[in-house]
Amino acid sequence: MTRRRRSRPISIGDVVIGGGAPIVVQSMTKTDTRDAKATIRQIRQLERCGCQLVRVAVPDREAADSLSDIKKAIHIPLVADIHFDYRLALAAIDAGVDGLRLNPGNIRDPQHIKKVVLAARKRGVPIRVGVNAGSLPPTKDATKSTVERMVDAAMNEIDLLESLDFGLIKVSVKAFDVSETIEANRLIAKRMPYPIHLGITEAGTPRRGAVRSAVGIGILLWEGIGDTIRVSLTGDPREEVSAGYEILKSLGLSKRGPTLISCPTCGRTEIDVVKLANAVEKQLDKLEKPIKVAVMGCVVNGPGEAKNADVGIACGKGKGVIFSKGKQVRTVNESEFLSALMAEVDKF
Numbered sequence: 314m315t316r317r318r319r320s321r322p323i324s325i326g327d328v329v330i331g332g333g334a335p336i337v338v339q340s341m342t343k344t345d346t347r348d349a350k351a352t353i354r355q356i357r358q359l360e361r362c363g364c365q366l367v368r369v370a371v372p373d374r375e376a377a378d379s380l381s382d383i384k385k386a387i388h389i390p391l392v393a394d395i396h397f398d399y400r401l402a403l404a405a406i407d408a409g410v411d412g413l414r415l416n417p418g419n420i421r422d423p424q425h426i427k428k429v430v431l432a433a434r435k436r437g438v439p440i441r442v443g444v445n446a447g448s449l450p451p452t453k454d455a456t457k458s459t460v461e462r463m464v465d466a467a468m469n470e471i472d473l474l475e476s477l478d479f480g481l482i483k484v485s486v487k488a489f490d491v492s493e494t495i496e497a498n499r500l501i502a503k504r505m506p507y508p509i510h511l512g513i514t515e516a517g518t519p520r521r522g523a524v525r526s527a528v529g530i531g532i533l534l535w536e537g538i539g540d541t542i543r544v545s546l547t548g549d550p551r552e553e554v555s556a557g558y559e560i561l562k563s564l565g566l567s568k569r570g571p572t573l574i575s576c577p578t579c580g581r582t583e584i585d586v587v588k589l590a591n592a593v594e595k596q597l598d599k600l601e602k603p604i605k606v607a608v609m610g611c612v613v614n615g616p617g618e619a620k621n622a623d624v625g626i627a628c629g630k631g632k633g634v635i636f637s638k639g640k641q642v643r644t645v646n647e648s649e650f651l652s653a654l655m656a657e658v659d660k661f
């Protein structure tokens with residue numbers, strides 16, 4: 314993996330982003346922000362699964378009026394997502410949010426942006442310059458590619474913020490197209506010093522969207538680009554957090570929570586590995602501490618993978634061998650596979 318790009322650090326609430334700090338996993342609520350109770354309930358669910366930063370949509374004044382109550386009831390930094398009406402950004406700042414996301418594609422009046430920036434500077438509220446390929450500012454140059462337009466939009470906004478003596482900036486340039494997202498982030502990373510938020514926008518349902526996100530986000534992280542991530546999925550936002558941590562763990566960038574190693578099964582397996590692996594995964598989802606658990610189904614790779622994990626089981630017909638810290642612990646009957654494996658996990 315390439316050495317991480319050294320960005321200028323900022324703090325959103327008590328979370329440091331950039332400057333070599335650990336990569337932050339964030340999500341966005343799917344509730345109506347005007348319903349403060351439902352939004353608080355969902356944020357608390359996200360907190361329990363490891364979300365470090367949460368963004369909420371602020372489509373109107375009623376939603377902005379809910380932000381103060383939401384902020385008081387949660388434990389992670391709150392970011393207000395603002396589109397079209399700069400006055401909602403001012404209201405969000407007054408409500409005590411920890412950060413703003415502004416889209417240069419739909420808040421274009423420099424005077425309006427100036428008012429927001431001056432208020433944010435006074436309160437020390439960072440701003441994410443959030444560029445999406447689907448909502449770019451108009452251009453007179455028809456020859457420019459989507460990637461060029463994304464980077465131009467971000468840089469123009471950054472120039473405006475800097476001209477107002479504002480440096481609490483985070484940047485994102487996102488598209489549904491993975492290649493465009495990668496290229497745009499590579500370019501913007503060379504042109505400015507601020508932390509970068511990564512994501513593939515509108516990535517899709519959990520099965521397909523997690524794959525698209527893992528490819529796009531994973532490539533950029535491998536190249537050293539990125540300080541915070543969101544996996545944008547059509548579904549429960551807790552799935553976004555889980556997928557985000559799996560991406561980071563796969564690159565050795567996070568140790569939060571268990572890692573499950575399980576064989577894909579083939580004609581050599583003599584027990585239902587799929588059923589066992591799913592049951593183990595369900596149990597592991599309850600844990601936060603890092604532990605590597607292997608569920609293997611035959612004698613080819615099973616013993617080796619099980620030994621290399623913190624805890625593992627190599628299964629054969631009717632019997633399985635439990636390993637812990639590389640050593641064989643005991644042999645158990647098939648009816649005990651799950652309970653015996655989880656008993657060893659519990660010892661960690």
